[in-house]
Every structure is written in C-alpha cells, then in structure tokens.
Amino acid sequence: MTNLNVVGKSVLRQDAYDKVVGGKGFPVNVSLPGMLHGKMLRSPYPHARILSIDTSRAEKLPGVKAVMTPKDVPQIIFSPIFFMPADSMAIHRDMLILSDTVRFAGQPVAAVAATTAAIAEQALSLIDVEYEELPAVFDPEEAMKDGAPEIHAGVKNNIRATPSFGAGDVEQGFKEADYVFEGTYETQRVHTCYMEPRVCVSDTDSSGHITIYSSIAHLFGLRERLAYALGLPVSKVTVIQAPYIGGSFGSKLDLAYIEALSALLSAKTKKPVRLEHTRYEDFICNARHPMKVHLKTGVKKDGTITARYASTLCDTSAYSAHGPEVIMVHAYFGLMLGYRAPHTKWEGTVVYTNNMPGGAFRGYGAPQAAFAVESQIDEICEKLGFDPIEFRLKNTPRQGDPHPFNPEWKLGGYALDQCLHKGAERMGWANRAKAGSASGTKKRGIGMAAHPIWVSGCVGFPDIYEHSGAIIRLNVDGTAYLSSATMDIGSGQNTTLCQIAAEELGLKFESVRLAPGNTDNLPFDAPTHASRVTYSSGNAVKVAAADAKKNLLEVAAIVMEANAADLEVRDGMISVKGAPARAMSVADVVKRAESPFMVVGAEGPTPTTLKEKGTIMGISSVAPPANASPAVAEFVEVEVDTETGQVKILRAVYAHDLGRVVNPAAAQGQVEGGLQQGIGYALMEKMLFDPDTGACLTSDFLDYKMPTAVEMPSKIECIFIESNEPTGPYGAKSLSEACLIVPAPAIANAIYNAIGVRFHSLPITPEKILAALGKL
Amino acid sequence: MKQLISLEVNGDVHEIAVEADATLLSVLRDNLELIGTKRGCDSGGCGCCTVHVDGKAMYSCMMYAVSAQGRKITTIEGLGTEERIDPMQEAFVKEGAVQCGYCTCGMIMTAKQLLHDNPHPSEDEIRHGIAGNLCRCTGYHKIVEAIKTAAGNGLPHMKGQ
Numbered sequence: 001m002t003n004l005n006v007v008g009k010s011v012l013r014q015d016a017y018d019k020v021v022g023g024k025g026f027p028v029n030v031s032l033p034g035m036l037h038g039k040m041l042r043s044p045y046p047h048a049r050i051l052s053i054d055t056s057r058a059e060k061l062p063g064v065k066a067v068m069t070p071k072d073v074p075q076i077i078f079s080p081i082f083f084m085p086a087d088s089m090a091i092h093r094d095m096l097i098l099s100d101t102v103r104f105a106g107q108p109v110a111a112v113a114a115t116t117a118a119i120a121e122q123a124l125s126l127i128d129v130e131y132e133e134l135p136a137v138f139d140p141e142e143a144m145k146d147g148a149p150e151i152h153a154g155v156k157n158n159i160r161a162t163p164s165f166g167a168g169d170v171e172q173g174f175k176e177a178d179y180v181f182e183g184t185y186e187t188q189r190v191h192t193c194y195m196e197p198r199v200c201v202s203d204t205d206s207s208g209h210i211t212i213y214s215s216i217a218h219l220f221g222l223r224e225r226l227a228y229a230l231g232l233p234v235s236k237v238t239v240i241q242a243p244y245i246g247g248s249f250g251s252k253l254d255l256a257y258i259e260a261l262s263a264l265l266s267a268k269t270k271k272p273v274r275l276e277h278t279r280y281e282d283f284i285c286n287a288r289h290p291m292k293v294h295l296k297t298g299v300k301k302d303g304t305i306t307a308r309y310a311s312t313l314c315d316t317s318a319y320s321a322h323g324p325e326v327i328m329v330h331a332y333f334g335l336m337l338g339y340r341a342p343h344t345k346w347e348g349t350v351v352y353t354n355n356m357p358g359g360a361f362r363g364y365g366a367p368q369a370a371f372a373v374e375s376q377i378d379e380i381c382e383k384l385g386f387d388p389i390e391f392r393l394k395n396t397p398r399q400g401d402p403h404p405f406n407p408e409w410k411l412g413g414y415a416l417d418q419c420l421h422k423g424a425e426r427m428g429w430a431n432r433a434k435a436g437s438a439s440g441t442k443k444r445g446i447g448m449a450a451h452p453i454w455v456s457g458c459v460g461f462p463d464i465y466e467h468s469g470a471i472i473r474l475n476v477d478g479t480a481y482l483s484s485a486t487m488d489i490g491s492g493q494n495t496t497l498c499q500i501a502a503e504e505l506g507l508k509f510e511s512v513r514l515a516p517g518n519t520d521n522l523p524f525d526a527p528t529h530a531s532r533v534t535y536s537s538g539n540a541v542k543v544a545a546a547d548a549k550k551n552l553l554e555v556a557a558i559v560m561e562a563n564a565a566d567l568e569v570r571d572g573m574i575s576v577k578g579a580p581a582r583a584m585s586v587a588d589v590v591k592r593a594e595s596p597f598m599v600v601g602a603e604g605p606t607p608t609t610l611k612e613k614g615t616i617m618g619i620s621s622v623a624p625p626a627n628a629s630p631a632v633a634e635f636v637e638v639e640v641d642t643e644t645g646q647v648k649i650l651r652a653v654y655a656h657d658l659g660r661v662v663n664p665a666a667a668q669g670q671v672e673g674g675l676q677q678g679i680g681y682a683l684m685e686k687m688l689f690d691p692d693t694g695a696c697l698t699s700d701f702l703d704y705k706m707p708t709a710v711e712m713p714s715k716i717e718c719i720f721i722e723s724n725e726p727t728g729p730y731g732a733k734s735l736s737e738a739c740l741i742v743p744a745p746a747i748a749n750a751i752y753n754a755i756g757v758r759f760h761s762l763p764i765t766p767e768k769i770l771a772a773l774g775k776l
Numbered sequence: 777m778k779q780l781i782s783l784e785v786n787g788d789v790h791e792i793a794v795e796a797d798a799t800l801l802s803v804l805r806d807n808l809e810l811i812g813t814k815r816g817c818d819s820g821g822c823g824c825c826t827v828h829v830d831g832k833a834m835y836s837c838m839m840y841a842v843s844a845q846g847r848k849i850t851t852i853e854g855l856g857t858e859e860r861i862d863p864m865q866e867a868f869v870k871e872g873a874v875q876c877g878y879c880t881c882g883m884i885m886t887a888k889q890l891l892h893d894n895p896h897p898s899e900d901e902i903r904h905g906i907a908g909n910l911c912r913c914t915g916y917h918k919i920v921e922a923i924k925t926a927a928g929n930g931l932p933h934m935k936g937q
Contacts, residue, residue, distance in 0.1 A: 012869060017858050019877030020865040020884060022812030026877075029811045118795070193912045195816050195824060195878035246814075246878030247912055279817040490876025490913045665872040665918075672915030673875065701821025701910060709903040709916035716917050 005571070006502040006509045007730045010665035013495040014514065015244055015488070025243035027215040028199045032272040035201065036065055038265050039120035040257060040275070041110040041127050043102040046354040046694030047136035047149060050100045050129060053110060058126040063119035066268045067127070068111040070098040073264055078229045080254035080321055081360075082221025083464050083527050086228035090463040092160065092320035094152055097229055097260040102131070103151055103318035104356050105694040106284045108257045113265040113273045136354040138694055140292075140315040143353045151318065151352040158352040160316055161324045165331070166345035173307025173343025177298025181380050185372035186761040188686040189290045189315075192361050193706055194489075196246020197282050202262040203272040210263050211238045217248040217487045218527035223519045225255040226263060237263075241485065241516040248489040249677070250360030251286055253527050254321060280699040286359025287687055289326055290315050291368040293335070295376050298343075303386050305395045307343040310335045310372070314348065317355040324350050326358070326365040329455075334369025334741075337404040338452035339377075339395045354694055356687075360529060362674070366454065366741045367681060371762060374449035374745030378752065382435060388448060389420045389429070396452040399723070404453060406460050409626040413723030413731060415657040416452050416631035422719050423448070423655035427635035436756020441642050444650070445754025449745035450633040456734035457532030459627040466532070468540035469523025469621035472501060472548040473515075476594050478572050478587030480505055480548070481515040485525035486537045488514075491736060492666040493533045497541045499662055500729050504545035505552075506569025507586065523621045531734030534662060535628060538729040540620045548618025555612045556589045590616055628725045628733035631657040634742040638750040642773055645766025647683055647751060651715040652743070659725035659733035667735055671718045674739025680706045682744040683763050781845050785810065786854030794841045801825045801836040804851060812852035812881045816910075823909030826882035827851050833889035835908075852881040855888065864888055864926045871922035875913030883909045887923045896927055 018025060055067040078086065079093045098108060110127050114120035135149040142148060143158040151158050174180055200214035210232075216222045219239045227234045245252065258275035265273040277285065291314050298307035312330060316323025327348045336346055381388040396416055403409035424430070432446050458464040471483040482501045488494040498512040505512070525537060549569065556574045557564040560582065568577050575583035593616050598605045637651040654671045661667050684705050688697040698704040724731035744762060752758050757772045770776040778793040785808060792807050801818070804810045804827070813836055816824030820838040827836045828850040856862030864884050867873070874880050883906060890897060890905035897905060902923050903916070911919065 010872070013872070013874065015877065016869040016874045017861070017865075019874050019880050020852075020868050021856060021858050021861070022810075022852050022881060023814070023877050024811065026811075026814075028814070193910075195814075195822065195876065195910070195912055197815070244877065247876040249912070279819065279821075492875065669872055669875055669914055669918060672917040673913045674915075676915035677912070700819045701817050702819060706910065706912070708907040708910065709920060710907045712903075712916050714899055714903075714920075716915065 004503060004730065006499045007660065007662050010663055011495065011499060011509045013492045013666065014498065015494065026196055026246055027213055027242045028196055028276065030201045030213040032201060032203055035272040035274050036113040036115060036265070036269060037117040037120050038111055038113045038262055038273050038275040039117065039124055040108040040261065041124045042106045043109050044105065045102060045131055045133050046105040047134040047151070048102045048131040049134060050102065050109060051132050052130045054128040055110065057128070058112060058123040061119065061123050061126060063115040064112060064123045065115070065271070066113045066265050068098065068261060068264055070100050073097045074229065074231045076229055076231050078225065080225060081325065082218045082225060082253050083458065083529065085463065086224050088463045092324050095319050097257065104354055106356065106696065111261040111265060113269055136694060138353050138355055138689065138691070140313055140351040140353050143351050151354060155352060159349060160320055160352055161350040162348065163328060164347040168343035170307050170309050170343045170345040173341065174298045177306040178301045179299050179384065180296065181299070181376055182296045183376055183379070183760060185293045185295065185375060187291050187368040187371055188762055190288045190361070190681055190685045191283055191687060191704065192249035192251040194247030194249060194251055197277040197279065198252065198256055198258060198285060199276040200259050200262050201272050201274040202266040204263065204266040204270065208267065209236050209238070210266070211240065212259065212263060213240045213242065214259055215242070215245045215252060217245065217252040217489050217529065219485050219487065219519050220524050221253065221527055222255065222259060226259055229255060229260050230263060239519045241487070241518055241522070243516050244488045248528065249362045250364065250529060253360045253529055254286065256285060283699040283704065284356045284696050286357045288361035289323060289358040291330065293368065293372040295372045297376055297380065299380055299384065303391050303394050305339060305341045308336065308339065308341040309345045311347045314350050315353050315355060315358070316350045317353055317358045319357055321357050322360055323358055330365025330369050332405060333454055334366035335373060338373065340397065355689070356696060362677065363737045363741045364530070366451070366737065367744060370449060370451055370741045371745050371748065375748055378447070378749040379758065389424055392420060392450050393417055403629065405627070411629060412727060413659050413725035414629065414631055415721045415723040416450065418721045419631050419633040419655035419657055420450060422721070423633045423635050423653050426717060426719060427637070427653045429635060432753065435753050438754055442639050443642060443754040444637060444639045445750045445752070446635060446637045447746050447749030447753050448633060448635045449742045449749060451738055451741045452631055453629045454734065454738050454741070455530050456535035456628045456630065456728070457530050457624065458526065459624055465526040466536060467621060467623040468525045468537040470541040470544035471523065472505070472544045472618040474548060474552060474586065474590045474616040476587065476591045478585055478590065479511045479513065480507060482512055482541060483515050483517050483522055484537055484541060485522040486533050487528045489528050491670060492663065496534055496662045496666060497538060500538050500541050501545045503730065504542050505549050507572050511572060531737045534732050535728050535734055536624050538732060539624045540622050542729040543620035543622055544618040546618065547620060548616060551616050551618065552586065552589060555593045555616065556584060558609060558612045559589060559592050560584055624727055626727045628659065628727055630734050630738055632738040632742055634746045636746045636750050638747060638754055640751055640754045640769065642755065645769035647764065647769070649679055649713045649747065651713050653717045653719065654739070655719040655721065656735060656738060657721040657723045658735045659728050660722050660731035661720045662730070662732055664720070667720060668718050670735050671739045672716050674736070675716060675743050676707050676712060677740045678743025679711060679747065681762060682747040684765065686763055779842065781842055783841065783844055783849065785849045786851060796842060798841045799837050800839045800841045800844045803841040804836060810851045810853050814878055814881060816878070823886060824879050824882040826885040826909065828885060828889065833886050852885060855884065867922040867926040871918050871925055873914060873918040873922040879909060879911045883911065883919060887926065890923065891927055899924070
C-alpha cells in the first residue's frame with residue numbers, strides 16, 4: 001500500500017490553532033442564558049445511614065432555587081458504566097443518584113441549585129444532616145473476613161464476584177515443569193488526572209426533554225445511562241457533542257453524580273443547571289483499581305512454559321461499577337493470553353470496601369497484570385540464564401496463528417518479534433551489564449517489558465458495545481463533512497478519522513472537516529475507550545466514505561458520460577482512468593447534484609436528469625470483523641541514586657506494531673504521554689486516604705504528584721512497525737493503551753538491573769529503594 | 777460585600793464589581809469571559825490558569841482580583857489570535873505539542889515568560905522552566921521541542937517562522 005496520499009502523513013491536527021488561542025470548544029466553557037449553578041453536599045463519613053435531612057435553612061437563602069435530597073430523586077438502582085447496555089444481565093447494578101446509605105467518604109447526599117456557585121456553596125453549609133455512623137472497612141482482605149462490616153445488604157463477606165477460567169490441568173502442568181516461580185505483585189490506586197474538570201450543563205424543556213452538554217467520552221453512553229437512572233426513555237435525552245474535551249484516559253466513561261443531579265435540578269427549576277467538579281471532587285470520582293496478583297509459572301529447562309496460575313484480588317470499592325468488568329479484561333488480556341501454556345488457571349475475587357469508586361483508566365486492568373507477568377518473566381530469565389527476548393519469543397504467538405482469545409480470528413498482521421528485536425537493537429540490549437554490577441553511588445541499568453496480546457476495541461466481549469457509525473456529506477465547494485459520535489479526548493482522533501475519510505474519498509486532507517453533532521442526528525458509536533477508535537470508528541468512516549464516493553462517481557459518470565467503474569478521484573479531481581484530460585472537479589460534480597432541476601446557462605434553461613440529483617452522502621453503521629491485537633515492547637534505561645533513592649529515567653525505546661501509522665506525530669504523542677503516566681505509576685503516584693475516616697488525602701496536585709517535564713527523559717524513541725492488519729482501515733490497529741501498560745514493569749526491571757533489588761509493589765519510591773538497600 | 781475595581785486586561789480597562797475573595801482567575805473567566813485561561817485545580821498545582829501580570833507569569837487562581845488593580849494583565853487572548861498568531865502559539869501547533877489542549881494556554885504563557893527571561897535556554901532550563909505546569913497527554917516531549925523551536929534553536933526548517 002505505497003500509494004497513500006493522506007494516511008501516513010503527520011498532518012496538523014484540526015483543532016490545534018483553536019486550542020492555542022484559547023480553546024473555545026471545551027465543555028467547561030458552556031454557558032446558557034438564565035443558567036443556575038449547582039453544588040453537592042458530600043458525606044464526611046465513609047459508611048453511614050442518613051436519619052434525617054433538614055433543608056429548610058438552605059431553601060430560605062436568597063438565590064437558592066432548588067434543593068435535592070434522596071427523597072427527591074428516582075430510587076432506580078443502576079450501574080454507571082457506559083459500555084454495556086443499561087439493562088444488561090451481565091452488569092452489576094448497585095448505585096443510586098442519592099441514597100440514604102453512604103458507602104464512601106465524599107458520597108453526595110444532597111444538591112443545591114442557586115443563582116451563583118458561591119450561593120450554592122453557602123447553602124450546603126445550611127443543610128442539616130443527621131447521620132448514624134456505621135463501621136467501615138478499607139482493606140479488601142479485611143472486608144472478606146467473617147464479621148466485617150456489611151457494605152451491601154446480602155452480599156456475604158463483601159465478595160461481589162468470584163470469576164475464574166482455565167484450560168488443561170494446572171497441577172499436572174506444574175508437575176511437568178523443571179522450575180516453578182511464584183510471587184505476589186501489588187499495585188496502587190492512581191488517578192487519571194485529566195486536566196479539564198468534569199462539568200455539565202443540563203437544560204430541560206417544558207415537555208421534560210433533557211439536553212445535556214458534558215465533558216464525557218461517550219455520547220450515547222451518557223444518553224442511555226442518564227435516561228435509565230431517571231426512569232426516562234432514551235428519546236427524552238439529547239447529548240450534545242463538544243468539539244473536544246480536556247482529557248479522559250478512561251475516567252469520563254460513566255455516569256457521574258453531577259450529570260444526574262444537574263438534569264434533576266434543571267427539571268425542577270425549569271432552568272439550565274451547571275455543575276462543575278472541584279479538583280477534590282475529580283480525585284474522588286473514580287480511579288484505577290488497586291490489585292493484588294499472585295502469579296505462579298512452571299518452566300522447563302529449555303524455557304518452555306508448562307503451566308500458568310494466577311489469582312487476583314480487586315478492590316472494587318463502595319460500588320461495583322467497573323470492578324467486575326475490569327478484572328476480566330485484566331485476567332484475559334493482561335495476565336493470561338499473552339504467553340502460551342498448555343495448562344492454565346485464573347481465579348479472581350472482586351470485593352466491596354468503603355473506598356472511593358474505582359473506574360476505567362487507560363489499560364483497564366492490564367497495567368496491574370503486566371507488572372506481575374513481566375516482572376516474573378524477568379525473574380525467571382535472571383535465575384535460569386535465559387535471554388529475555390528469546391524467552392518471550394519462545395512462549396508467544398506468531399503472525400498467522402489463531403488469536404488466543406477467539407481462534408476464529410487470525411493474528412493477521414502481527415510482529416512482536418520485530419518489536420523485540422528492533423527495540424533491543426536500538427537500546428543496545430546486547431551490552432546490558434549483569435544485574436547489580438554497576439559501581440559508584442549512581443547506578444545505571446536497562447530493562448524491558450513486552451505486552452504480546454491486547455485489544456483494538458471490544459468485538460467478541462460479552463455484552464459490550466462495539467459498533468460505530470459515520471456520515472460523510474459532500475459540499476458544493478468540493479469539501480466534505482465527516483460526522484461521527486466518537487469523542488476526541490485529546491488523542492487527535494478527529495484528525496486521523498478525517499485523514500481516513502480524505503484518503504478514501506480522494507480529497508486533500510484540508511478538504512475534510514469533522515462536524516460535531518448530537519445523539520439526535522448521529523449514528524451510534526461505542527465509547528472512546530479500549531484503544532478502539534482508529535481501528536473500529538476508522539473502519540466505519542472508511543465504509544461511509546466509500547459509500548459517498550460511489551454516489552459521487554455515479555453522478556460524475558452521468559455528467560462526464562463515462563462508466564462509474566472507469567472513474568477515479570485524486571486530490572479533489574475526478575478523471576477517467578488512463579485519460580487524465582477527461583476530468584472534472586469534485587466541486588463541479590457536487591454542484592451539479594445540488595443544483596436546481598432546471599439549470600439556466602448562456603443557452604437558456606437546460607433540464608438535468610433526476611438520477612444526478614440529490615445531496616451526495618455516505619453512511620455506515622458497522623462493527624469490525626475481528627479484534628486485532630497490537631504487539632509492543634519497551635526498553636528503558638534508568639539511573640538509581642543509591643544515596644537518595646531517586647530514580648531517573650534516562651532513555652526509553654518503545655516499539656509497537658500498530659499495523660499502519662495513520663499520523664506519525666499523533667502516534668508519537670500517544671507513546672510520549674503513555675510514558676508520562678507509566679513513569680508516574682512506576683515511581684511516584686499513589687492516592688492516600690486517612691485510615692480512620694477514609695478521606696482522600698491526595699486530592700490536589702500539591703499532594704498527588706505526577707511527573708513534570710523534569711522527571712521525563714529527553715530521549716523517547718518510537719519504533720512503529722507496520723504489519724498491515726487485514727481487518728483494519730488501511731491496515732491500522734490499536735495504539736493508545738499499550739503505551740501505558742509496559743512502562744512500569746520495564747522500569748522495575750531496569751531498577752533491578754541497576755541495583756540488583758526486585759520490587760513487588762508499586763510505586764517504587766525513594767523510601768522503598770533506600771529501605772531495600774538497608775539505608776533506612 | 778462587593779467592591780468596584782478597575783482591571784487592565786489585554787490593553788482594555790474594565791470596571792468590575794467583585795467580591796473581596798474573588799480570584800483573578802474567576803474574574804477573567806466569569807466576568808470578562810476570557811475563557812482561554814483555564815481552571816484546573818484552583819490551588820496553584822497545575823498551571824492551567826497561568827497569565828502575565830506586569831510581564832510576569834502568575835497562577836491567576838492564586839491571586840485576588842483586587843490585588844491585580846493597577847497592574848497590566850495579559851491572557852492568551854492578548855498574546856495572539858488565529859489571524860495574528862504569536863510565534864510560540866505557532867510552534868506549539870507545528871511541533872504537535874497540543875493534544876487535549878486544556879493545559880496549552882497556561883503552558884504557552886509560562887513558555888513566553890521563560891524565553892523572555894532566558895532567550896536561549898538549554899533543554900534542562902526549559903524543563904525546569906515549565907515544571908509548574910502539568911500536562912497529562914503529551915509527556916512534555918513535543919512541548920519542549922516547541923519551546924526550542926520558538927527560541928530559534930529547534931528544527932532547522934522552523935527557523936525564522
């Protein structure tokens with residue numbers, strides 16, 4: 001596929017100029033006439049029953065227009081997650097918009113709408129709530145013990161779910177092994193730290209129809225979930241598509257309290273109501289699930305894996321939400337599918353605690369898994385003297401193999417071998433010193449991690465949406481509008497989707513623009529999650545563009561008196577193949593199609609034919625035929641200061657088979673941003689809570705530390721391998737999440753190489769390093 | 777109790793009634809509708825709200841509006857528009873330093889200050905210079921490249937732009 005004109009080029013993203021001069025399009029800027037401002041009153045207790053709420057003093061405050069308490073809201077039990085049908089049998093529903101039982105510190109118990117945010121805030125202090133405090137539990141292992149506080153009625157030992165799967169006989173597999181390795185790996189609760197706060201404005205009309213503007217990463221998910229929680233049909237909710245939102249990384253994929261409460265407050269006051277999170281509210285809204293993974297691997301002397309066993313304990317927090325789903329993706333695509341073994345078994349436990357809600361975060365359970373798997377492989381190779389590259393290649397699938405998740409799919413384009421070999425060569429892996437052999441107080445080391453199997457969306461997952469739609473409309477000036485319900489959360493997907501449309505239509509990139517819409521006039525699209533948009537939405541865009549092009553060429557064929565099959569489009573010009581002089585611009589053909597039936601020219605009125613009449617459009621609503629796996633390997637060089645415990649990342653080499661690079665600059669941006677989040681996960685980020693009250697102690701950026709420009713390496717090298725995936729648009733498959741799955745284990749392995757100490761829990765802080773070196 | 781203040785923003789003088797505890801950020805956004813200045817944390821932790829006050833980059837969430845009286849304030853809207861773009865804004869676009877874009881305006885205001893104080897910074901000086909501005913999308917790599925470009929020591933093809 002060498003004759004691509006637009007795909008494969010680093011075209012400038014379409015929203016960049018708008019964003020550098022002010023960024024008008026963010027939902028945080030939405031303001032409507034007569035708009036009220038809402039605030040939520042949150043519980044100071046992690047577990048309590050509300051005995052009474054007295055709002056009379058708050059209601060008397062001038063400027064207060066409405067106060068909501070549990071008795072004012074529908075008591076419909078829902079799950080907030082967007083990517084499954086609201087009424088799915090497979091989903092765990094256990095939340096209320098406002099409940100008389102509080103299960104985490106900071107859970108909303110009441111809400112106010114007032115003429116200003118300051119008045120609403122003041123009104124909160126005038127609401128009198130009488131709580132009956134209940135015993136709380138924050139440690140998932142404590143929560144499972146007999147006699148632990150019951151968080152949800154009837155859920156024995158707070159165990160929400162105990163999924164498991166396996167193949168063969170794992171005990172037999174360990175008997176066949178020459179060596180068995182076993183370890184426990186723990187990861188912490190971290191926050192996505194999107195920069196634009198969650199915000200929404202709801203506007204309810206006299207018929208009760210809700211129009212909502214929200215910083216959300218899934219328009220149709222918000223429509224369906226909001227309608228469900230309010231007991232309304234979906235047709236009573238319209239979600240407006242913002243041109244872009246200020247980051248998500250998974251966090252903006254479930255119904256937030258603000259959306260439900262703004263809709264209810266708007267319905268009550270008949271005015272638009274805006275709610276915006278404070279940064280504290282963002283921090284306690286959702287976070288990556290902390291997990292404890294026990295991993296056991298049996299290996300033969302020749303490096304063949306005979307058996308793999310794992311168990312995972314997942315703290316799903318006060319509510320189920322993503323917990324029962326994230327643990328399945330974690331188990332299949334994080335822990336088990338990447339490395340072959342004839343005998344496997346996995347057992348999971350999802351436990352309620354009185355902690356803040358868990359959520360989606362880029363990688364969805366896989367970073368927790370990769371830390372365990374890739375650390376243990378490093379331990380195996382170190383102990384048995386295997387080359388870590390060759391060991392991985394020996395136990396992973398190859399191009400053309402059946403997909404380990406669904407053997408009906410093939411690994412069509414798949415080049416993990418190239419990721420490993422090219423990355424190793426660029427890093428100088430062959431010159432890696434023996435672990436712990438560095439001299440001096442500042443010790444350098446290199447490490448690597450791979451992730452053999454990951455997703456491009458959710459095709460094949462039970463009860464998870466995956467189809468996408470697109471509409472392409474051609475304009476009389478020869479340009480095209482693309483409409484798609486996917487949300488650009490920052491990755492630049494609106495630009496890459498326009499590149500795919502331009503390529504298929506035969507237009508210049510500048511001629512295609514993404515035109516935002518809403519849930520009334522756009523076809524359904526699944527969320528911006530699961531690394532799916534380029535592959536899945538891109539596929540739908542390509543189908544819609546091909547449809548529009550077919551219609552365009554049919555009109556051109558009439559006007560040009562040629563066969564449509566003989567025509568081609570390039571750079572906005574339609575010509576007869578092999579006879580470039582017989583050409584007409586796309587603009588002229590569209591003008592003809594959009595013209596009045598009788599066209600008046602110099603020679604008087606001339607009738608056109610009915611067949612050439614009508615707006616030239618293309619439309620699609622499709623799901624991709626498979627779920628293509630990317631392949632990835634990352635190599636990092638670190639320097640550990642053994643006096644201070646500080647770890648500096650000196651260099652990263654990231655090799656990723658993404659099928660086809662649609663926009664190289666945007667792709668590099670995904671890698672570089674993923675590394676920032678990965679360094680934070682590996683070395684510094686951890687949400688902390690008061691052990692008695694459960695209150696979040698890291699609820700702003702002064703206390704929650706993420707990497708700044710200073711902590712990032714100046715050398716981040718990307719190697720993109722184009723295996724040309726047969727099921728992807730122009731051969732493309734996924735990129736985003738893998739960029740954050742591999743950094744933490746690669747860094748942990750590099751630290752081991754530098755100082756000879758293995759860490760089994762994240763983050764690897766200076767304190768942990770100094771303690772391990774016997775200096776604390 | 778509100779008080780009337782006079783604020784000079786981007787060369788225009790505004791008479792505004794503000795609460796004594798209103799931050800410069802809230803007045804810029806809510807009263808003057810200069811929405812290029814973003815609220816990210818309201819606690820001096822992220823840098824999204826960075827503006828210039830008397831030519832110095834400041835977190836506008838950490839300054840009372842009443843304290844900004846008699847001082848010259850410049851926001852991103854005063855730095856450049858799409859028609860008359862500032863070279864720093866252009867460099868951010870061309871180097872791919874913009875992803876979600878929420879931190880971008882604050883980052884550009886800080887970067888302008890950095891080059892004003894130090895026209896030819898080393899990469900290390902750039903990284904320390906923007907360490908008070910957080911970005912969660914880019915890993916800062918292309919932001920650093922954009923600032924190098926704007927300083928005239930970046931990619932050869934960008935020189936002179």
